[in-house]
Amino acid sequence: MKKESGGDLNQPLVEMFRPCYKVWIERGSTDFGDGLYYLLMYVKEYGSISQAAREMGMSYRAAWGKIKKIEKNWGLKLVETQVGGDAGGGAKLTEAGAELLESFGHFRQKIEEAVERVFRESFAK
């Protein structure tokens, strides 16, 4: 590549940089992004908010608060808790929670793929 005063690329841009992205969805002033996405994913996987919180490195109180806040602001129940039983209760996603988890997971995955593809298209000459 020719050397030019004040502007030189020794490497193609596509090799110089790493593309990054973040996606989330908003309703009113409350958003749902990776944090809640993983939290709901773990609730679904473990059937327990406390186990989900541990996986996220959060306190139970913080995880519970995060879920309650969005449920209240959106008027939409995402997690159902059962009290008692053999395991001392548990939690599972509501239909709405499961649908949100699945839709957001699809959205996130497809955008991740698009970011890689579009980055290469945009920065390769």
Added chain:
Amino acid sequence: MKKESGGDLNQPLVEMFRPCYKVWIERGSTDFGDGLYYLLMYVKEYGSISQAAREMGMSYRAAWGKIKKIEKNWGLKLVETQVGGDAGGGAKLTEAGAELLESFGHFRQKIEEAVERVFRESFAK
């Protein structure tokens, strides 16, 4: 839609939410995102860092510092300044700066389109 305890969607998800995104590129610990993108765009448009800074609601010093920091960290000159002349000097993008602006603009635009499209695909049932 059927009413169910603990989980009800009165509206399709696609109508409840607004998709949001942010993209940037990284090299080492220095990133290039919308702030620098618009700053370079205005430098190109106005041929002046001070005018570009005004458009961004930034001080000249802040705009200049932002450009210098990335140039230093990346070892890549993005803006060339001319001293003197009728207009008391001016600034223009280097070849590398122009290429970065164009590539990032394309990347950003295509991801914005993908976000809208993929959101509808993911959240519409």
